Structures are given as structure tokens and as C-alpha cells.
Amino acid sequence: MTTPTGRSSAVAAIAGRTPTGQSVNFTDESPKSVFGSNTFSLAVMKEMLKPDTYASVLSTIKDGHKLGEHVADEVADAMRQWAVNKGATHYAHVFYPLTGLTAEKHDSFYDPAAAGNEAISKFKGKVLIQGEPDASSFPNGGIRATHRARGYTAWDVTSPAYLLESANGNTLCIPTSFVSWTGEALDTKTPVLKSMQALDKQARRILSLFGHKEIAYVSATAGPEQEYFLVDKTFFYARPDLQAAGRSLFGAQPPKGQEFEDHYFGVIPERVLSFMCEVDRELYKLGIPSKTRHNEVAPGQFEIAPLFESANVAADHQQLIMTVLKKVADRHGLVCILHEKPFAGVNGSGKHVNWSLGNATQGNLLDPGDTPHDNAQFLVFAGAVIRAVDKFAPLLRAVVASAGNDHRLGANEAPPAIISVYLGDQLADVFEQIKGGGATSSRQRGTLHIGVDVLPPLPKDAGDRNRTSPFAFTGNRFEFRAVGSNQTIGTALSALNTIMTESLDYVASKLEGATDLNAAIQSVLKEIIDHHGRVIFNGNGYSEEWHQEAAHRGLPNLKTSADALSAFVGHDVIEVFEKYGVLSAEELHSRYEIAVEQYIKQVNVEAKLVEEIAQTKIFPVAAAYATTLADSAAKLKAAGVVAPSATLAKVAVLVADLESEITHLKEVHAAALEIGDWTFKVLPAMASIRKTVDTLEGLLPDEAWPLPTYQEMLFIR
Numbered sequence: 001m002t003t004p005t006g007r008s009s010a011v012a013a014i015a016g017r018t019p020t021g022q023s024v025n026f027t028d029e030s031p032k033s034v035f036g037s038n039t040f041s042l043a044v045m046k047e048m049l050k051p052d053t054y055a056s057v058l059s060t061i062k063d064g065h066k067l068g069e070h071v072a073d074e075v076a077d078a079m080r081q082w083a084v085n086k087g088a089t090h091y092a093h094v095f096y097p098l099t100g101l102t103a104e105k106h107d108s109f110y111d112p113a114a115a116g117n118e119a120i121s122k123f124k125g126k127v128l129i130q131g132e133p134d135a136s137s138f139p140n141g142g143i144r145a146t147h148r149a150r151g152y153t154a155w156d157v158t159s160p161a162y163l164l165e166s167a168n169g170n171t172l173c174i175p176t177s178f179v180s181w182t183g184e185a186l187d188t189k190t191p192v193l194k195s196m197q198a199l200d201k202q203a204r205r206i207l208s209l210f211g212h213k214e215i216a217y218v219s220a221t222a223g224p225e226q227e228y229f230l231v232d233k234t235f236f237y238a239r240p241d242l243q244a245a246g247r248s249l250f251g252a253q254p255p256k257g258q259e260f261e262d263h264y265f266g267v268i269p270e271r272v273l274s275f276m277c278e279v280d281r282e283l284y285k286l287g288i289p290s291k292t293r294h295n296e297v298a299p300g301q302f303e304i305a306p307l308f309e310s311a312n313v314a315a316d317h318q319q320l321i322m323t324v325l326k327k328v329a330d331r332h333g334l335v336c337i338l339h340e341k342p343f344a345g346v347n348g349s350g351k352h353v354n355w356s357l358g359n360a361t362q363g364n365l366l367d368p369g370d371t372p373h374d375n376a377q378f379l380v381f382a383g384a385v386i387r388a389v390d391k392f393a394p395l396l397r398a399v400v401a402s403a404g405n406d407h408r409l410g411a412n413e414a415p416p417a418i419i420s421v422y423l424g425d426q427l428a429d430v431f432e433q434i435k436g437g438g439a440t441s442s443r444q445r446g447t448l449h450i451g452v453d454v455l456p457p458l459p460k461d462a463g464d465r466n467r468t469s470p471f472a473f474t475g476n477r478f479e480f481r482a483v484g485s486n487q488t489i490g491t492a493l494s495a496l497n498t499i500m501t502e503s504l505d506y507v508a509s510k511l512e513g514a515t516d517l518n519a520a521i522q523s524v525l526k527e528i529i530d531h532h533g534r535v536i537f538n539g540n541g542y543s544e545e546w547h548q549e550a551a552h553r554g555l556p557n558l559k560t561s562a563d564a565l566s567a568f569v570g571h572d573v574i575e576v577f578e579k580y581g582v583l584s585a586e587e588l589h590s591r592y593e594i595a596v597e598q599y600i601k602q603v604n605v606e607a608k609l610v611e612e613i614a615q616t617k618i619f620p621v622a623a624a625y626a627t628t629l630a631d632s633a634a635k636l637k638a639a640g641v642v643a644p645s646a647t648l649a650k651v652a653v654l655v656a657d658l659e660s661e662i663t664h665l666k667e668v669h670a671a672a673l674e675i676g677d678w679t680f681k682v683l684p685a686m687a688s689i690r691k692t693v694d695t696l697e698g699l700l701p702d703e704a705w706p707l708p709t710y711q712e713m714l715f716i717r
């Protein structure tokens with residue numbers, strides 16, 4: 001008898017599926033006309049606001065000036081009108097709590113108790129600027145006792161408000177910061193904004209040194225590349241592990257994995273392309289400049305990347321991209337999986353955060369430019385990055401630490417847990433020359449100092465890419481490749497901005513009093529490279545030699561979250577975050593505690609799932625199969641046929657192993673709940689059960705297997 005598992009009917013359903021009908025038509029509705037149509041954009045404001053109100057809002061957005069208080073009522077009024085005209089019934093302050101998710105509390109524009117015009121006047125400037133959601137269910141890491149549940153949301157003028165559509169009504173969404181009653185940041189946005197402000201100040205000091213007279217607001221910029229998996233919904237709902245933990249906790253390797261790289265280089269499957277087109281359309285409406293889409297290395301894996309924007313807007317947009325991916329996937333009968341390592345044995349998903357800084361007057365400050373003058377300035381900024389990354393490597397490791405990302409970092413597919421900087425041969429060579437006392441052009445003769453008129457033009461394109469580096473220079477920006485696909489980029493960005501601020505401050509202080517600027521630049525760059533050059537590595541980050549070499553250089557190798565997270569509260573980190581007013585010691589402590597708590601919650605859920613699935617789904621079918629084999633062996637023997645069953649012996653042993661491994665996991669799990677050894681006790685116990693279960697998957701009759709297989713989840717869509 002076969003056990004109906006639903007797997008075969010799921011496969012049949014997918015095979016007989018009628019494709020989702022056309023939902024996007026860029027011929028009749030050009031991307032240009034769609035772009036930003038659901039955002040309360042500058043163009044809309046210009047049209048709807050009085051000129052001086054508009055000017056005030058604009059100077060807040062473009063130059064980081066404080067918003068004039070008198071303008072709020074007028075903006076609120078325009079915003080409400082605009083939203084109501086577009087079918088909005090509610091407004092929501094959207095914020096980004098420390099769970100890494102997006103939170104919204106919806107309120108109606110309508111006041112049913114009021115009459116006539118009054119009924120829709122519930123949206124005044126005061127309501128736009130500040131909200132008060134019940135903060136008690138958002139993590140605060142000890143900042144606020146639950147009985148003091150007040151939290152405030154404050155409008156972030158620099159990030160456009162937008163309209164979120166749903167089948168039965170639209171909502172005006174207002175991006176906000178989320179702070180406690182006592183003023184501590186309870187979110188990921190507030191420190192991004194504060195760090196950008198601090199960075200601007202120090203970057204301008206450097207630019208003034210180079211003689212620039214007109215210097216516009218210097219903004220950190222970010223362009224995140226999001227990797228994700230798509231799995232058919234029918235399989236997803238048959239996998240409690242994918243559903244509750246975001247990753248498969250069991251699953252034998254399929255006969256064919258990613259070794260042919262045929263997925264990476266192949267055409268985008270039709271069903272997926274149709275999904276991607278709709279994602280793009282939804283993103284365009286929200287004013288998100290979606291740009292790149294392609295297959296990724298693992299089967300079933302894809303990538304989307306928007307054009308870079310100001311770091312704060314990019315962080316908000318990145319949260320929206322994740323929301324839109326999930327929502328649109330659902331409409332196509334798919335589930336978008338953002339976990340860093342949903343499937344063992346194939347590549348995991350990252351979110352490469354491309355990061356730079358620049359402004360309207362001097363451009364991208366990490367662009368080498370064509371002229372020697374720009375080169376010296378560029379080298380100062382690049383040198384500051386190198387110094388910052390070396391000095392605060394443990395922090396950069398901490399901001400990417402999570403239970404999910406631990407499975408990815410250091411697994412020879414993603415950058416190792418050792419933080420290093422890739423410069424590319426040419427730029428590395430320039431810094432080598434600086435170390436030797438002055439940069440010597442390869443094309444010209446003589447020793448060249450890093451002066452205004454002496455440095456050779458640097459290549460715009462750094463040439464080779466290095467996929468194994470966690471922090472790579474890619475021609476005009478750095479790419480922080482260690483960030484996980486499920487993480488909010490705000491945390492990484494506020495760290496990068498803050499440590500860069502400290503470095504620029506340091507360099508500016510060295511240069512400001514100098515009588516000979518060129519000599520001072522040469523000497524500060526040499527000092528940086530002498531002290532921090534150890535962080536530069538252009539070789540293969542996956543190799544064993546690098547691990548040895550890095551240890552020799554004294555670079556930290558914080559392999560797991562358990563090793564990494566405490567950097568959030570390191571003395572140097574607290575000092576620098578406090579100095580530049582980004583986060584207080586208490587806020588950093590709360591972040592550390594929440595990250596630890598999230599880690600424990602995740603592993604706890606995974607352990608429970610492993611116990612439950614192994615006990616209630618796998619054990620029964622494996623034990624039943626052992627019995628079936630034993631029965632048939634007995635019958636054959638009774639019939640006088642000698643029937644030694646190697647399979648029976650194997651299955652019987654595995655069934656016994658499985659039982660004792662489940663018992664063991666339950667023991668270490670219970671102990672972890674008391675004393676907390678999740679990383680080195682619970683995870684290995686889960687892994688040993690997985691090994692047994694995956695072996696059984698290769699022995700049991702296919703129709704008896706209760707879980708959709710890797711073959712099915714990764715290849716059938």
C-alpha cells in the first residue's frame with residue numbers, strides 16, 4: 001500500500017497549471033508613466049504646495065535642513081487630498097522595528113462620528129509629523145518596560161510617502177522613525193538618518209581642504225542587490241520547516257544540483273519572468289528604480305537590484321522590495337523565500353550592499369575620476385574606508401550576524417567571516433607605493449607624491465571582480481557582500497556611515513593644520529596603510545591559506561553569531577557611536593540583546609520543528625517500512641527462499657539511530673533553554689538528525705516520503 005502524501009498531486013497540479021494571465025502591459029502603460037505614480041513625489045508637492053512651503057520641504061530633503069514647523073499642516077492637507085483622490089481610506093505610519101521587519105499601524109482618514117466635511121479632516125499636520133503606536137509588542141532590548149509602552153513615530157521627510165494598494169482599498173504610507181517615550185531609537189531608520197548627518201559634516205571638512213568652495217549636502221548612497229528563491233506554493237505548504245523557519249531542515253541532495261551552472265547562464269523561466277515583470281511594475285509605481293533582474297547560481301534562485309539612492313531611501317525601498325516580492329509571488333502561485341540558506345548544498349542568498357558617498361557638487365567621492373586632483377581626494381576617502389573597516393571589522397561582522405546568515409558566511413559560496421577589503425590590483429598597487437614613500441606612476445618616470453598635480457589617473461573600472469571578498473572596491477563604490485538576504489540594510493548602513501565618519505574626522509584633523517597639504521596627505525595615507533593595510537586582501541577568500549594568513553595578520557575570524565554579536569557593545573564601538581550622536585550605549589546594548597534574542601528564538605523554533613518532523617512524519621514511515629521489509633523477509637523465509645535484506649538492516653539501524661538522536665536533541669534543547677548553548681550543542685544535534693533522515697530519504701519508497709524533495713522544490717515550477 002502506498003501512503004498518499006499529497007506530493008504527487010502537487011506535482012500534477014503544477015504540471016497542469018494555467019499560467020497567470022497578463023497583468024502587466026508596458027506597451028499601453030509605459031514604465032515612465034507608471035514610475036512614481038503612487039508616491040507623494042516632489043512633482044506632486046510642487047504642484048500642490050505653496051511655493052515657500054515647497055521650498056521648505058525641498059531644503060529638508062536635499063540639504064538635510066530641519067523642517068519648518070509651520071509647513072506641516074499644509075503638507076498634511078495636500079497629502080491627504082492626494083491620497084484620498086487615489087482611493088486611500090487609511091493612513092499608516094510605517095516604521096522599521098529592531099526585528100528587521102516592517103511595521104504599520106493603519107488609521108482611518110474618516111471620523112464616522114463627525115458630520116460633513118469634518119468627517120474627513122482627521123489628518124492634520126500634527127498627525128502627519130508624529131504618531132503613537134502601541135510599542136509594547138516591539139522589541140526594545142530592555143530600554144522600555146512593557147507597562148511604559150509609549151513609542152512615537154516621527155515623519156521622515158526625506159523618504160517619500162507612498163500609496164500601498166490592495167484589492168479592497170489603498171493606504172497612504174508615511175515612512176517614520178520609531179523612538180521610545182524616553183527618546184531612544186527603537187528602529188533601524190533613526191541611526192541611518194543620524195549617521196548620514198554625521199557623515200555629511202566630516203565629508204565636507206575634507207572637501208573644504210581640497211579647496212572646494214561650494215559643497216552640497218554629502219549623502220551616503222546605497223544600492224542593494226537582493227537574492228531570493230522561488231518555490232511553488234503547493235510544495236511550500238507541505239514543508240512545515242520552510243513555512244515556520246524559512247529554511248528546509250531536511251532534504252537529501254538531488255541527483256543534479258547547481259554543478260552545470262545551467263540555471264545561472266540560462267534564460268529566465270517564463271513563469272518567473274512574468275512574476276518579475278509584475279514586481280517591476282509594482283516597484284515602479286512606488287518610485288523604486290528597479291533595474292536588474294536575473295537568474296542566480298542555485299536552481300530556483302534569482303536576483304533583483306535597483307539603482308542606488310540616498311542610503312536612507314534605499315533602506316526604506318529595500319524593505320518595500322522584500323514586501324513586494326512576497327506579495328507578487330503569492331499572486332503567481334509561488335512563495336518568495338528570503339532566508340539566507342533555505343536549501344543545503346546549493347548557494348545561499350545574500351544582499352550585497354553597494355555603498356558610497358557623494359553630493360551634487362563634487363559627485364561620487366569614491367570615484368577615482370580622471371584627473372590627478374580628483375585622485376588625491378579619492379585616495380583620502382578610500383584610505384578612510386580602509387582604516388574604518390580594519391578598525392571596526394568586528395562591528396561589520398556583528399551587523400551581518402544572524403542565525404540564518406551563519407549558514408552562509410564562510411561556507412565557500414559567500415564571503416568568509418573574516419572581514420577584509422579587496423581593492424583590485426591597480427588600487428592595491430597605488431597603496432603599496434604610498435607605503436613605500438610615494439606613488440610612482442607606471443607610465444611616467446620618477447617618484448610621484450600624492451599631490452594635486454602628480455598622481456597618475458586611476459582606472460575607473462577596477463578591472464577584476466573578486467566574488468570571495470566581503471568588502472570589495474568595484475570601481476566607484478564598495479560592495480559589502482556579507483549582508484544576508486533577509487536582513488535589513490539599515491543596520492549595516494548606519495555602521496558603515498558611522499565608522500567612516502570617525503575615519504574622516506581623524507584624517508581631517510591630521511590635514512587641517514598642515515602647512516604643506518600634499519605632504520600631509522602623503523603622510524596620513526602612509527600611516528593608514530602601515531597600520532591598517534593588513535585588512536587588504538586581493539586573493540581567494542575561500543582558501544585555507546587565507547584563513548591561516550588572516551590569523552597571522554591578526555585579523556578577527558568570528559565564525560558564528562555567538563562569537564560576533566558582542567562587538568555591538570565593544571568599548572570602541574560605543575565610543576564612536578556616542579561621539580557622533582548615532583546611538584547611545586544603552587541603545588547599542590538593546591540592539592545586542594535583541595539580536596541575541598532573535599538568534600535564540602530562531603534556533604529554538606528550528607529545534608522544535610526538527611523534533612516534531614522527525615518524530616511525527618519521518619519516524620512513522622521509516623519504522624513502517626522496516627516492518628514491511630521484515631514481514632516480507634519472514635514470508636520469503638517461510639516459503640523457503642533465502643532473503644537476506646541489506647536494506648532492512650540499514651533501515652532498522654537508522655530507525656534506532658533516529659530515535660536516540662531525537663531523544664538527545666530534546667535533552668540538549670531543554671538544557672539550552674536553561675543555560676543557553678544553542679550554537680555548539682543544539683545545532684549539531686539537529687544536524688545529526690538531518691543526516692539520518694536524509695539517508696533514510698534515499699532508502700524509503702518514494703511514494704511513502706512525507707516531504708516534498710529538493711528535486712521537486714528546486715526544479716519544478
Ligand code: ADP
Pocket residue numbers: 221222223224225292305306307308309354355356357364476477
Ligand atoms: P554586480 O555587477 O555587482 O552584480 P549590479 O548591477 O547587480 O552589480 O548592482 C550594482 C549596484 O550598485 C546597483 O544597485 C547600482 O545602482 C549600485 N551602485 C552604483 N553606483 C553606486 C554608488 N555610487 N553608490 C552606491 N551604490 C551604487
Ligand code: MG
Pocket residue numbers: 225303305
Ligand atoms: Mg548583481
